[in-house]
Amino acid sequence: DAKTTQPPSMDCAEGRAANLPCNHSTISGNEYVYWYRQIHSQGPQYIIHGLKNNETNEMASLIITEDRKSSTLILPHATLRDTAVYYCIVRAVGGGADGLTFGKGTHLIIQP
């Protein structure tokens, strides 16, 4: 799977939008961008994923650039409970490559 690059940490004020960037410049055409997060002492939690179009669900929005070399996860109104490590993962579909390869992620800290 393609590797990703994320800032190690970010701060965001409570109530503001948190924008988490991810670079995946070597992504292949059949690879999705997935976002998971891990709140302290819990298992990773799925947030959202996309191929090339922007996606939105009840948790977040995912913006993927046209060349697919980078993406941004947006938490529209961050709360203290959004403090977590956020992982951007590029994942091939099919072909048996079914495990997730986690990098170091971004530690997002929501400030009151």
Add this chain to the structure above:
Amino acid sequence: DAGVIQSPRHEVTEMGQEVTLRCKPISGHDYLFWYRQTMMRGLELLIYFNNNVPIDDSGMPEDRFSAKMPNASFSTLKIQPSEPRDSAVYFCASSRSRRGITDTQYFGPGTRLTVL
């Protein structure tokens, strides 16, 4: 649904002892994954199963580790003998495949293993 269930949540054992971690995947999911998380190495995939059959165990660190899935609702990860460097949080995850593509993985709460 109760989600992925893991037991025990915490395990403290002495070096040389056998340790068995248990996982119940979400009903209807045909993929099951075991991951390990440490401060030094982060989250690593150890092994995964599809329809109870091990597909890729290349992440299993050594022969002391073994995993089984006797049926669709139960899997074990065994360490024998355990060593202090095995201390970590072990996560189980499950997912279902649709049209041959694995879907979102759902993780359990993890088992925190401490080997003294």
